[in-house]
Amino acid sequence: MESTIPERIAVVTGSNKGIGLEICRQLLSKGVKVVLTARDEERGIAAVKKLQESGASDVVFHQLDVADVSSAEALGKFIQTQFGKLDILVNNAAVSGAEIEPQALTLSNQPGGGAFSSLLDMTLETHEKAEECININYYGTKRMCKVFISLLQLSQAPKIINLSSGYGRLKCIPGEAIRKKIANINDLTEERLDALVESFLNDFKEEKHKENDINWNTGTRTVEEGAKGPVMLALLPNDSPSGLFYCQTEVSSFE
Numbered sequence: 180m181e182s183t184i185p186e187r188i189a190v191v192t193g194s195n196k197g198i199g200l201e202i203c204r205q206l207l208s209k210g211v212k213v214v215l216t217a218r219d220e221e222r223g224i225a226a227v228k229k230l231q232e233s234g235a236s237d238v239v240f241h242q243l244d245v246a247d248v249s250s251a252e253a254l255g256k257f258i259q260t261q262f263g264k265l266d267i268l269v270n271n272a273a274v275s276g277a278e279i280e281p282q283a284l285t286l287s288n289q290p291g292g293g294a295f296s297s298l299l300d301m302t303l304e305t306h307e308k309a310e311e312c313i314n315i316n317y318y319g320t321k322r323m324c325k326v327f328i329s330l331l332q333l334s335q336a337p338k339i340i341n342l343s344s345g346y347g348r349l350k351c352i353p354g355e356a357i358r359k360k361i362a363n364i365n366d367l368t369e370e371r372l373d374a375l376v377e378s379f380l381n382d383f384k385e386e387k388h389k390e391n392d393i394n395w396n397t398g399t400r401t402v403e404e405g406a407k408g409p410v411m412l413a414l415l416p417n418d419s420p421s422g423l424f425y426c427q428t429e430v431s432s433f434e
């Protein structure tokens with residue numbers, strides 16, 4: 180008897196380019212129906228066209244700005260009406276949280292240039308940029324989970340994949356006090372974490388911190404390699420472990 184795999188629906192945030200677009204491409208190749216989202220409609224539609232031109236058909240576009248709750252709720256309504264459930268939520272959308280001098284990028288493209296760590300010395304980190312970054316990368320992810328949790332609970336194998344970075348590990352947090360509080364996992368409630376995020380932003384005003392971000396095209400891996408881990412996690416069987424930190428496709432320490 181022929182077994183039919185139930186249709187799986189995925190939402191990928193910030194998927195008009197980069198790793199998000201590649202995650203869409205790889206999920207589509209595994210038979211998942213993908214809702215490609217972008218804050219800018221034109222860029223999103225162009226990305227869908229690109230996937231369709233390379234042979235994918237099970238992809239639709241919906242606008243989504245993760246910083247805007249009404250935009251996230253509109254996407255939630257769309258998914259509910261169109262599919263009645265969600266199987267995979269990939270929280271990929273993010274910004275670097277810093278500005279960089281165009282001259283620094285020119286230097287990084289020269290032979291011997293390009294090291295991400297050296298670019299970090301040339302970034303400008305303002306309170307305004309930090310606030311935008313926290314609103315998109317942290318609260319945006321929370322917003323998405325909140326909007327989609329009830330639709331995910333209607334799936335037979337729900338998955339939430341949060342893209343992070345090696346720079347998200349505890350050892351990259353320079354302030355010892357805040358690092359200790361985040362490491363104290365048994366005491367770390369959602370409210371405490373929110374409070375730590377707010378105190379981090381206050382530190383910014385007083386220039387008490389130092390922080391690192393996305394890479395201005397100086398990455399050492401391709402988007403295909405970057406997308407492989409999130410896609411593998413999105414397609415794991417239902418009884419797989421949850422709440423782990425992965426580096427690529429391997430479980431990794433968060434420290």
Ligand SMILES: NC(=O)c1ccc[n+]([C@@H]2O[C@H](COP(=O)([O-])OP(=O)(O)OC[C@H]3O[C@@H](n4cnc5c(N)ncnc54)[C@H](OP(=O)(O)O)[C@@H]3O)[C@@H](O)[C@H]2O)c1
Nearest residue numbers: 193195197198218244245246271272273342343344394398
């Ligand atoms: N690249 C790396 O070296 C690296 C390493 C480790 C982890 N990561 C993680 O991988 C993920 C993707 O990185 P990437 O390199 O592909 O970044 P990217 O090329 O800069 O793409 C980021 C995507 O997020 C979107 N975005 C930004 N703000 C948004 C908002 N408010 N609402 C909706 N979408 C928004 C961007 O849209 P626009 O085009 O409109 O700006 C873009 O589509 C991020 O979570 C990043 O932290 C990247």
